[in-house]
Amino acid sequence: MPPQRATLLQVAQRAGVSRSTASFVLAGRHVDMRISEDARQRVLRAAQELDYRPNLMARSLRTKVTRTIALVSDTLASDPYAGRAIHGALAAAVAHGHLLFIGETEGDSVVEEKLISDFLDRQVDAFVYASMFTRYVRVPKLLQGRPVVLLNCLTRAARPTCHSIIPDEVAAGWSAAKVVAEAGHREGIHLVGNPAHHVFAGRERLAGIREGFGAAGIKLAGTIACEWWPDSAYEAVSAALAAGPPPKVLICLNDRVALGAYQALREAGLTIPDDVSVLSFDDSDLAAWLRPQLTSISLPHYQLGWQAVETLLDPAGRDRPAVRRVSMPVRYRASIGKP
CATH class of the missing domain: 1.10.260 (434 Repressor (Amino-terminal Domain))
Known part of the structure; x- marks a missing residue:
């Protein structure tokens, strides 16, 4: 007992x-x-x-405040890389004397409704609604009218009712262009990936790249289209190398694409960065594992999670919902060389 x-x-x-x-x-x-x-x-x-x-339960019944937050995500919590956002949210919650509950739905709307209902039954004060990939979402009906911050997602509502915390992908694209230009490259620069309009990160990264190159008077030589996975990138880059002169720079839309590009370049007898410079986005563990190590623009998962909770617990900001973009720093490594 x-x-x-x-x-x-x-x-x-x-x-x-x-x-x-x-x-x-x-x-x-x-x-x-x-x-x-x-x-x-x-x-x-x-x-x-x-x-x-x-007795926190008795206190919460008295004050109607439980000092608890619920983070509801699709698959964010189970991904070891993106899970850093959970660490950031936890740290911010602890810093403010709050407890953070975490629930994952795997994209199932029935599970999501049950999770949110259970959290509401436990008198949770506020919610972070999170997505694994940056995308547009509909705020669940059960959360409408409650303190909510969107993490790595945003709403198309003309008058949003809650803050959105997302990575600044446009500025990241501009940073990629700046890295390439400052290394002295002006031609033979190819994008690798599929910047499909429905993929938020790809669309915004490409917009930033074009803006950055436009300011420097540089144009992309072309796009090597592939899915955002190593095998697809390997096949696409291999085909491009076989079809014509090798590129001078490959800007890959994520680190998995860069892995496939590395394999294709090595198989073709080309050296990174002496023959071809490679730049990427995300700064996952892959970037440091590759040889030579990959220069990559970091997704600031920890900072996103921290900022979401900080925003949620800031009473001054609740009346002015806005999209807040978190900067994506460049992690310089050995994959960028001069022409």
Whole structure:
């Protein structure tokens, strides 16, 4: 049988004060209630000796505040790379004295509704609604009218009711163009991937690349179309190398694409970065594992999670919903050389 937890009354009796005085001290209200320092110290000492812990359930029933947040995602929590967003959200919640609950739906709307209902039954104060890939979403009906921040997703609503925290993909594309231009490249620059209009990250990255090159008076030589996976990139880059002169620079839309490009270049007898420079996005573990190590523009998962919770708990910002873009830093490594 677990030991019986100490009560507030027992703390007060040991400290020789009233129950209300003990309550005010433990709630940090000793100053406004004009409680003496001697009494405060006696209460704190008694609480420590008795290993007193407040009854949070009773407090939440009284105050209607549970100091809890629920993060509801599709597959974010189970991905070891994107899961850094969970770490950031956890750290921010702890810093604000909150507990973070995590639920994953795997994209199942029935599971999502059940999860949200369960969290509401537990009197969760606020929600982070998260997506594995940046995309447009509909805020679930159960969350409408409640404190919500969207993490790595946004809404098409003309008047959004909640903040969206997303990576700044357009600026990342501009950074990619800047890295290439500053290395001295002006021609033979190819994009590798499929910047389909429905893929948010690809569309925004390409827009930033074009803006950056346009400002420098540089044009992309072409696009080597492939899916965002190593085998598809390997086949597409191999075919492009066989069909014509080798490119000078490959800008890959993610690190998995870069892995396939590395394999195709090596098989063709080309050296990175002496013959071909390679740049990518995401800065996953692959970027550091590849040889030579891959220069990649980082998806700031941890910062996204942290910013989502910080925004959620900021009462000043709730009345002005907006899309907040988090910068994506360049991780310089050995895959970029001069022409």
